[in-house]
Amino acid sequence: MIEIANVSKSYGKSLVVDGLSLTLPKGGITSIIGPNGAGKSTLLSMIARLVDPDGGRIAVGGLDVATTRGDLLARHLAVLRQDNHLAMRLTVRDLVTFGRYPYGKGRLGPEDVAQIGRALSYLGLTELADRFLDELSGGQRQRAFVAMVICQDTDYMLFDEPLNNLDIGNAVAMMKLLTRATRELGKTAVVVLHDINFASRYSDHIVAMRDGRLHSQGTPAEMITPEVLRDLYGTAFEVRDIGGHRVAVYYG
Amino acid sequence: MKPFLAALLLVLLLFLASLLVGASDSLSWHNVRALLSGDSDEAALLLMASRLPRAIALVLAGAGMAVAGAIMQMLVQNRFVEPSTAGTVESAALGMLLVLLLAPDLPVVGKMLVAMLFAFLGTLLFLAILRRIPLRSPVIVPLVGIMLGGVISSVTSFIAYRYEMMQSLGAWMSGDFSTILRGRYELLWLAGGLTIAAYAAADRLTVAGMGEERAVNLGLNYRSVMFFGLMLVAAVTAAVLVTAGVVPFLGLVVPNLVRLWRGDRLRSSLPLIALIGAGLVIACDILGRTLNAPFEIPVGTVLGVVGSVAFLFLLTGRRTYAA
Numbered sequence: 001m002i003e004i005a006n007v008s009k010s011y012g013k014s015l016v017v018d019g020l021s022l023t024l025p026k027g028g029i030t031s032i033i034g035p036n037g038a039g040k041s042t043l044l045s046m047i048a049r050l051v052d053p054d055g056g057r058i059a060v061g062g063l064d065v066a067t068t069r070g071d072l073l074a075r076h077l078a079v080l081r082q083d084n085h086l087a088m089r090l091t092v093r094d095l096v097t098f099g100r101y102p103y104g105k106g107r108l109g110p111e112d113v114a115q116i117g118r119a120l121s122y123l124g125l126t127e128l129a130d131r132f133l134d135e136l137s138g139g140q141r142q143r144a145f146v147a148m149v150i151c152q153d154t155d156y157m158l159f160d161e162p163l164n165n166l167d168i169g170n171a172v173a174m175m176k177l178l179t180r181a182t183r184e185l186g187k188t189a190v191v192v193l194h195d196i197n198f199a200s201r202y203s204d205h206i207v208a209m210r211d212g213r214l215h216s217q218g219t220p221a222e223m224i225t226p227e228v229l230r231d232l233y234g235t236a237f238e239v240r241d242i243g244g245h246r247v248a249v250y251y252g
Numbered sequence: 253m254k255p256f257l258a259a260l261l262l263v264l265l266l267f268l269a270s271l272l273v274g275a276s277d278s279l280s281w282h283n284v285r286a287l288l289s290g291d292s293d294e295a296a297l298l299l300m301a302s303r304l305p306r307a308i309a310l311v312l313a314g315a316g317m318a319v320a321g322a323i324m325q326m327l328v329q330n331r332f333v334e335p336s337t338a339g340t341v342e343s344a345a346l347g348m349l350l351v352l353l354l355a356p357d358l359p360v361v362g363k364m365l366v367a368m369l370f371a372f373l374g375t376l377l378f379l380a381i382l383r384r385i386p387l388r389s390p391v392i393v394p395l396v397g398i399m400l401g402g403v404i405s406s407v408t409s410f411i412a413y414r415y416e417m418m419q420s421l422g423a424w425m426s427g428d429f430s431t432i433l434r435g436r437y438e439l440l441w442l443a444g445g446l447t448i449a450a451y452a453a454a455d456r457l458t459v460a461g462m463g464e465e466r467a468v469n470l471g472l473n474y475r476s477v478m479f480f481g482l483m484l485v486a487a488v489t490a491a492v493l494v495t496a497g498v499v500p501f502l503g504l505v506v507p508n509l510v511r512l513w514r515g516d517r518l519r520s521s522l523p524l525i526a527l528i529g530a531g532l533v534i535a536c537d538i539l540g541r542t543l544n545a546p547f548e549i550p551v552g553t554v555l556g557v558v559g560s561v562a563f564l565f566l567l568t569g570r571r572t573y574a575a
Contacts, residue, residue, distance in 0.1 A: 050465050074471025087329040088461050088516035102471040106455030
């Protein structure tokens with residue numbers, strides 16, 4: 001469970017997150033949706049202690065992110081930001097291996113080696129393991145970074161727009177993979193998504209943010225409705241039921 | 253492991269060659285046997301007092317500067333920086349000049365510590381400037397460093413000119429190992445020790461090189477690793493500057509060559525970077541000693557030529573993997 005209590009953050013004069021209180025459930029996939037500038041990425045960064053809130057308190061699985069030691073937190077919480085550019089030249093295996101850094105500080109035990117192998121095969125990267133990241137396609141590189149997160153083996157995984165650099169096929173594969181990871185490995189994934197139909201199809205829980213505040217939250221069936229979406233994004237939606245999932249159409 | 257052993261062997265051969273090259277004929281290829289049988293006191297003295305200290309100094313300085321360059325590239329996240337393209341060397345030289353003016357009786361270690369402090373502060377200034385300018389291309393970063401170094405150098409030159417110290421300034425701004433004698437290079441062992449410390453911290457430095465956010469995500473104390481790494485770079489730069497002078501471009505060329513081939517995981521690349529750095533400096537020193545014998549071309553000059561050609565090659569590189 002991720003508890004967010006009365007959290008605020010402003011950059012200069014603009015208030016990005018405004019006294020937000022919210023509890024994200026343990027297990028499954030929780031998507032955060034909302035228009036640009038709603039504060040979704042900032043919230044995710046604050047949960048991952050990459051950005052310090054101006055006020056309020058955040059606890060992940062009972063650990064206060066402001067006061068818990070960094071290396072302890074790194075065994076409970078992993079985050080993947082949007083940018084998957086790396087100024088250094090590493091192989092896929094090197095990168096995934098650094099996912100074990102919080103455990104052995106660079107020393108690898110048999111457990112670590114097993115986790116690395118599992119993460120590589122989970123993302124279908126075994127063949128590419130010894131290739132350098134700068135020699136891979138954008139989709140493959142994204143998969144390598146997700147493998148690093150999986151390898152970090154934390155209860156909570158945060159992803160900031162993980163579908164951004166991916167084509168449709170890779171995006172579907174990525175969401176299926178996250179679904180599998182939450183089901184099979186018992187993880188909790190929190191994902192900032194722009195595409196509401198991906199959110200509708202793959203989420204267990206959807207949180208909508210607007211202007212730094214909580215707009216609404218609920219199951220996909222409760223959230224993907226013309227009323228909620230029109231109010232959230234300020235544009236007209238039609239919602240159809242296709243194969244038991246709600247699909248929003250918004251092309252005006 | 254194989255490339256490591258090959259590099260080690262090469263460095264050993266160059267080291268031996270360095271012992272046998274020089275202006276004096278009493279120690280050369282021809283009379284090694286006399287030395288080994290103990291017949292030649294003159295050769296033994298030359299070996300122990302001059303040739304051996306010089307060869308050791310070359311190894312320590314070369315390995316140290318190459319490793320310092322690799323660490324700097326990691327921490328700044330730019331493959332074109334090294335102490336001489338980030339204002340570090342120039343700041344150390346300013347500190348050295350000031351200490352010579354204000355406290356000329358300070359022991360060498362004290363001078364080195366002052367130079368190290370200046371080098372560290374100069375590097376922090378460089379990083380502070382980088383944070384303030386929008387970086388559109390990775391090539392801008394070393395340009396900023398070279399400009400900053402130019403500004404600091406001009407201050408140094410001005411002071412040196414006023415106090416008639418241009419000549420000694422010129423002496424340490426070009427790396428030269430011809431004045432290395434027993435008793436005048438031992439500070440470089442400190443650089444050697446720091447190089448080993450860098451290897452012990454290789455994984456931490458690599459994680460820091462992934463950027464602050466990824467490092468924090470992996471539970472690294474980013475600030476303390478940055479501090480440790482930049483201090484280490486400043487200390488190695490200062491130790492080399494105080495004993496032999498500026499050894500340019502080494503930290504740029506060697507890590508980039510090793511990177512193309514072995515990647516950036518310092519745990520596997522640092523030993524090679526250290527060995528190839530040492531080998532390159534010895535080779536350039538031997539070249540400088542033989543090209544115009546019995547006169548010497550300072551190793552800094554030889555490296556300047558070799559290094560700037562390699563730098564141009566890197567800038568116009570075929571692949572833009574870090575861009």
